[in-house]
Amino acid sequence: MRPTSTRPAAGIARRDLIRRSAALGLAAAPALGALTGCATGFGGASVSDNVAKSRGQTSPANPLGAKRGLPVEAFIFKGGLGDSYARDAEADYTATYGARVVHTGTQQIGPKLQPRIAGGDPPDVIDNSGADHLDMNNLSQQGRLVDLGPLLDAPTFDDPAKKVRDTLFPSTLAKGRHGDTFDVLYYAFTVYGTWYSQKLLDDRGWEYPTSLDGMLELCREIKKDGIAPWAYPGKYPYYTHWNIFGQIAKIGGLEKWLAIDNLEPNAWTSNDAARRVIEFYEEMAAKRYFLAGSEGRTHTQTQTKWNQYEAVFIPNGSWVENEAEPTTPKDFRMAVGVLLDGGAHDAMPRGTVYAEPSEPYVVAADGRNPTGGMELLRIMLSRKHAQNFARKVKSLTSVKDSTAGLALSPGLASASRAVAEGGDNLIMAQLRDWYPKLTDERIGGLTSDLLTGDIRARDWIRKAQKYADEVAADRSVTKFTRSA
Known part of the structure; x- marks a missing residue:
């Protein structure tokens, strides 16, 4: 949007x-x-x-x-x-x-x-x-x-x-x-996450997974059915950041995400949750789970492909229901999935949502x-x-x-339910608002390469840390910090 x-x-x-x-x-x-x-x-x-x-x-x-x-x-x-x-x-x-x-x-x-x-x-x-x-x-x-x-x-x-x-x-x-x-x-108040058609999942007998590993298993099944598991707007790679950042905070916890927001040394490289999440996207790219041509599409072009059932999942925000309405089938039943579990020791519980003011x-x-x-x-x-x-x-x-x-539309009902059920487990990230050039341009460039398989997860993390350190050392950039 x-x-x-x-x-x-x-x-x-x-x-x-x-x-x-x-x-x-x-x-x-x-x-x-x-x-x-x-x-x-x-x-x-x-x-x-x-x-x-x-x-x-x-x-x-x-x-x-x-x-x-x-x-x-x-x-x-x-x-x-x-x-x-x-x-x-x-x-x-x-x-x-x-x-x-x-x-x-x-x-x-x-x-x-x-x-x-x-x-x-x-x-x-x-x-x-x-x-x-x-x-x-x-x-x-x-x-x-x-x-x-x-x-x-x-x-x-x-x-x-x-x-x-x-x-x-x-x-x-x-x-x-x-x-x-x-x-x-x-x-x-936007709910970010993995958006999908409930009708498509019901028709195919699929269920929204609960974990990163479960998502990979479902993607394998989806691909066998001749549909792309995921699409993303490659012209604006930061759309994927809403999932990436939310997943890192969900798995690693708020304290470790605050270190990233606050540009602390080694906040990326010492974060096991960041490694887990970026490796997940590296694997998605390696197994070709993204719709062909995604790297060259805008957000609206991607949403149209998704509405035409060419892909099952997209990363997006809750404005998508209104924005994509002209191309959305009447029985699409848009829904948003909560953040996925990374493992048995996640810092935040199942049902955690990346939802924040916008x-x-x-x-x-x-x-x-x-x-x-x-x-x-x-x-x-x-x-x-x-x-x-x-x-x-x-x-x-x-x-x-x-x-x-x-009386709520399907997408809004899903988003509203996710916020209500998330309770106090609502994630907010400030990195993009405070340092948009860092996230959208520099880290966004890394994400573009990650999703096309042109960079390894370890290099994404190393370079993201390098770019964050450069911003932290740049005295011309006003810095902000948060404690919660």
């Missing part, structure tokens, strides 16, 4: 790589100005002044002080989730505050907004997703994002006795932080109405709009229990 970069395939010119890096806010970062200790807007006004100027009288119904009649501008990523859910919330904002919401739905967040950010005229709310997203780490360090703490502490749109923070998954509160500042609201929303401190931007997010986090999101895009939000009482 949301490609962010990819390994340079043969024939891609260096200028294209520079263009892609610029779209990520990497090559373009110097244009945003040097990092400073103060939060000064590009237009010359301080961030605190901008927020204060957009704030009106507060009341129990308007706890943030959104000004009546003052327009709000929203830039929404229009990818696999579409943007109609945001338009619905914007309509309620207009009805409540008599203010127009200027809406742009696009898949080119970075290219369209970098000139505006550099000129001091960003929109108020940005859904910073997609292939061309902005570098939130840089923007946060430069003070360009509003501290959303007041939003978390505000009463919900539904219940004045309940704070917004108390309605959200705990991982939403953790993932949205840069240091001590909560400045990114991940609106969706779809990052930020409020621009240099915007003309940042208070209105926060209020729009408060409306989006209401039960009404959380359920509207679930109905429209077949995905969860970061609002807990928001699907209760709803």
Whole structure:
């Protein structure tokens, strides 16, 4: 759904790589100005002044002080989730505050907004997703994002006795932080994993396996039936990382995964779970369990092949049900499989799920109405709009229990059940959010070679450690750490 970069395939010119890096806010970062200790807007006004100027009288119904009649501008990523859910919330904002919401739905967040950010005229709310997203780490360090703490502490749109923070998954509160500042609201809650058609499994008499070894056995049986066991979007190899990273954490435990997130020395090379998982994918490639041509396909092309029953499994996120709907057979019965057991001594139990907040929303401190931007997010986090999101895009939000009482589509029902049954065993990884160039480009390149059989597992791990060490030693890269 949301490609962010990819390994340079043969024939891609260096200028294209520079263009892609610029779209990520990497090559373009110097244009945003040097990092400073103060939060000064590009237009010359301080961030605190901008927020204060957009704030009106507060009341129990308007706890943030959104000004009546003052327009709000929203830039929404229009990818696999579409943007109609945001338009619905914007309509309620207009009805409540008599203010127009200027809406742009696009898949080119970075290219369209970098000139505006550099000129001091960003929109108020940005859904910073997609292939061309902005570098939130840089923007946060430069003070360009509003501290959303007041939003978390505000009463919900539904219940004045309940704070917004108390309605959200705990991982939403953790993932949205840069240091001590909560400045990114991940609106969706995505279940990552191995997706499949329950109809296909039932028709063939197959059952989703419980272990890596069981998956290899099933793949052998599937291949004998003339179907490819797996497909993956080789243009965006990090799709496979969602399975790889989740499996490593499930088998090895959270503490060892935190070492990887925190760029600790030998975090990859001393991790037996990483070796076990990467060797599993090496074996999958050696036995040709991947659909031919996968290395050259995009995510949507891969999903279409999968919908046509050319492959049984794909690595993906829970947005896939909405994104792939145009090509999905009506009786497909999409489902997601939980993480597989690596052996008898896994650190986390069967049923563990890689499920975490996604779809990052930020409020621009240099915007003309940042208070209105926060209020729009408060409306989006209401039960009404959380359920509207679930109905429209077949995905969860970061609002807990928001699907209760709803009739769910097959994929959403499967994802919702996996989260409920996973309980406290929900894995969150920060490596890709903190260091996208490391994961999507450098480690992504290794994964491309792994899945085509062009690199051995031991070399993947050795080089992944080398690339992580280089980032850790690079003083120009802002580092983050987590303890849980």
